Amino acid sequence: MPVDESSPAGKTVCVTGAGGYIASWIVKSLLERGYTVKGTVRNPDDPKNTHLRELEGAKERLILCKADLQDYEALKAAISGCDGVFHTASPVTDDPEQMVEPAVNGAKFVINAAAETQVKRVVITSSIGAVYMDPNRDPDAVVDETCWSDLEFCKNTKVN
Template sequence: MSGEDKERVCVTGAGGYIASWLVKYLLLKGYMVHGTVRDPCDEKNAHLKKLEGASENLQLFKTDLLDYEALCAAMAGCTGVFHVACPVPVGKVQLIEPAVVGTKNVLNSCVKAKVKRVVVVSSIGAVMLNPNWPKGQVMDEECWSDEEFCKATENYYCLAKTIAEIQALEYAKRGELDIVTVCPSIVIGPMLQPTINTSSLLLLGFLKDRTEPLEDEDRPLVDVRDVVDAILLIYEKPEAKGRYICTSFTIRMQALAEKIKSMYPNYDYSKSFTKVDEELRLSSGKLQNLGWKYRPLEESIRDSVKNYEEAGILHKE
């Protein structure tokens, strides 16, 4: 297949955790990929250039979410766009403006480029913070985080994700773009990028000695490779519509610690947990009905630990 025949797609924030795996899978499937990054020459994006097929089929574009003109250049000629770029949680303004204005810029660029389908990667942060949801009822795609509650609890990450996702689906309703959103839970699994991302700290925290007690709360987990499978499935299946929750397992923190300890007895572990009564129930039924499957939790843990050891983040005992 020549370069002219290949489908061209754009991935925003291509150097990030989920986006790096998405770029890898897209290249393996034969797509031509445009990736937006802040600096193509930065060492933290070097791993992208080493991916199989990158030298022929990956082009990196220097831009950020607030640079509309540069986003337009990155999306020119693309039939599909995956909006994965996400601001790192640091503060109110740094989160909300890039998430909300950035999403608007990306979608306006997609309209200009006449993109056929857009997949926006949101988060269960846009689902879970809803004090009005009936207690004990499984949270599905009808459940949205309450904006006022996010503000009151100063959870600006969830607020930004909620506003940005609502904005994206409003575009879809107006008929300007074909937009589908996916809401992953806490993403675990091996990393391709050199810097440690926030969600990987969850497993790493168990493998390094901790003295302070942890709350024994429910945590919803999903493997990064299963998230990418979901994103591609949603993109490639024309019947995919609306939003999709993407989560595999909900597990209590103490149970997760015990599972990791049974697999890796030689690491230091969190010793104490404080009891939490709240129960979290999330459903990926809509995504599974589309044909999505996920790998066992043990496989995600094993591949993560192997990756951390090889990267020198953890030292083998």
């Protein structure tokens, strides 16, 4: 009997920043579909991750891995053995100087670790904030990967 390559049985996926809002929903959806999930969090024992442990299927198929976006080896260990990665983690701060560079470096670390461990697919998430803030864009324009928020507008209006 041929193996169904699209079946989640036996497949493992990493979700970075697993305790975050979007990531939590991704973890929930993956567990419901039968995937094993390796979720990266700053501290697996932190009570704020309780909601993840209470998800259906979590006892059997959720592994919380201690990993920081700036720790390449920890990310690589979490990603190792996975079929795919959902990269949702991002630093959160009001200071753009402390957010942009660590976010970019973290994304590079995830991509490099995925390549090094032969992960098949990587999905990188973002927010509407990355594309929405452009006062010169036609409100009816289609927004795609070529559209970005106007950085000067965001700085001048103190939009975070």
